[in-house]
Amino acid sequence: MKVAILGAGAWGTALGVLLASKGIPTALLARRREHAEALRAQRENKDYLPGVALPAYLYPTHDPEEALSGAEFAVVALPSKALDTLKDLPRAPWYLSATKGLFFREGALLTPSQWVAALTGRPVAALSGPNHAEEVARFLPTASVVAGPEALARRAQEVFHSPTFRVYTSADLRGVELCGGLKNVLALAAGMVDGLRLGDNAKAALLTRGLREMVRFGTAQGGEEATFYGLAGLGDLLATAYSLHSRNRGAGERLVRGEALERLEDRGVVEGLYAVKALMAWRQRAGVELPIAEAVYRVAYEGLDPLKALSELMSREPKAEG
Numbered sequence: 001m002k003v004a005i006l007g008a009g010a011w012g013t014a015l016g017v018l019l020a021s022k023g024i025p026t027a028l029l030a031r032r033r034e035h036a037e038a039l040r041a042q043r044e045n046k047d048y049l050p051g052v053a054l055p056a057y058l059y060p061t062h063d064p065e066e067a068l069s070g071a072e073f074a075v076v077a078l079p080s081k082a083l084d085t086l087k088d089l090p091r092a093p094w095y096l097s098a099t100k101g102l103f104f105r106e107g108a109l110l111t112p113s114q115w116v117a118a119l120t121g122r123p124v125a126a127l128s129g130p131n132h133a134e135e136v137a138r139f140l141p142t143a144s145v146v147a148g149p150e151a152l153a154r155r156a157q158e159v160f161h162s163p164t165f166r167v168y169t170s171a172d173l174r175g176v177e178l179c180g181g182l183k184n185v186l187a188l189a190a191g192m193v194d195g196l197r198l199g200d201n202a203k204a205a206l207l208t209r210g211l212r213e214m215v216r217f218g219t220a221q222g223g224e225e226a227t228f229y230g231l232a233g234l235g236d237l238l239a240t241a242y243s244l245h246s247r248n249r250g251a252g253e254r255l256v257r258g259e260a261l262e263r264l265e266d267r268g269v270v271e272g273l274y275a276v277k278a279l280m281a282w283r284q285r286a287g288v289e290l291p292i293a294e295a296v297y298r299v300a301y302e303g304l305d306p307l308k309a310l311s312e313l314m315s316r317e318p319k320a321e322g
């Protein structure tokens with residue numbers, strides 16, 4: 001068997017390292033010819049995942065035909081903003097989305113697997129959890145969830161499960177993917193708390209109320225409550241909001257320290273910046289409350305002073321905790 005990984009950024013490369021180290025022939029599709037050539041020549045992804053050796057079974061290419069030909073399935077490890085490129089690629093029999101994002105399309109809030117299914121017309125499952133590429137690729141232990149149609153989730157579990165990457169299955173595809181989109185917005189907020197040096201109490205309070213926001217919103221959107229307390233939910237929220245690796249947390253910190261919005265992606269994609277836009281567009285239609293996400297949006301896109309955003313959150317009507 002063979003697997004194709006679409007996207008040679010940090011996450012696509014780490015997943016490729018994981019599979020190839022199990023002896024699974026894995027193609028890694030890079031966007032640019034020069035990048036694929038550099039990966040093959042150097043056996044390292046110096047641009048996106050430096051310091052990790054690429055195993056022999058990992059084959060970087062920029063040729064979509066070559067990557068997808070004979071693949072049992074394709075792993076989508078593209079940033080959400082690049083998913084539309086899938087419609088120009090040859091089709092895989094089915095897809096495993098490793099992208100974490102949210103989309104507002106034609107009046108609906110869509111998850112990456114929904115958008116991949118719309119673009120390709122093929123069945124799609126999703127992989128999500130507390131999984132920083134820098135650690136997964138160095139075989140530090142973690143766990144993850146594959147959600148979706150049972151046969152696909154079981155197969156992905158079998159293919160990815162390893163002594164350092166423990167994979168669970170879930171039938172709650174919507175919930176698992178909402179977790180991945182929402183936690184990035186909260187990680188931006190957590191980074192803002194770090195940047196303002198508001199302290200451990202403030203960060204814990206923010207994340208606890210943020211988790212409540214995820215649960216309330218996510219269950220109203222069709223996710224199951226238990227999913228939000230699982231690996232893709234609380235697990236990934238903690239991993240992202242406390243990590244020095246996280247581009248989302250780091251972007252929040254850099255933003256409140258005065259760095260320009262346009263520069264925040266120079267260390268890799270910051271999905272929360274796109275997810276929060278989709279949430280705000282959707283919220284205007286649905287009329288739901290998302291106070292923390294709204295504060296993140298206003299600080300990032302409307303220049304609201306982050307301390308003013310904080311004081312607005314703190315001065316909301318006092319109420320019971322639930």
Ligand SMILES: NC(=O)c1ccc[n+]([C@@H]2O[C@H](COP(=O)([O-])OP(=O)(O)OC[C@H]3O[C@@H](n4cnc5c(N)ncnc54)[C@H](O)[C@@H]3O)[C@@H](O)[C@H]2O)c1
Pocket residue numbers: 007008009010011012031048077078079080081082085098099100101131132133134267268269271
């Ligand atoms: N990095 C992680 O630890 C991690 C872990 C889990 C999930 N994810 C998710 O995986 C997805 C990819 O993240 P990443 O960390 O690999 O990103 P990255 O910033 O490291 O790399 C992005 C990759 O996408 C390519 N790309 C950018 N724009 C493109 C376009 N228009 N068309 C085609 N390719 C394009 C870049 O060339 C690069 O190879 C995101 O949704 C992210 O949330 C990342």
Ligand SMILES: O=P(O)(O)OC[C@H](O)CO
Pocket residue numbers: 100129130131132133187236239240245246247248249269270271
């Ligand atoms: O670097 P970030 O903020 O995109 O987070 C990466 C992963 O989603 C962590 O699980």
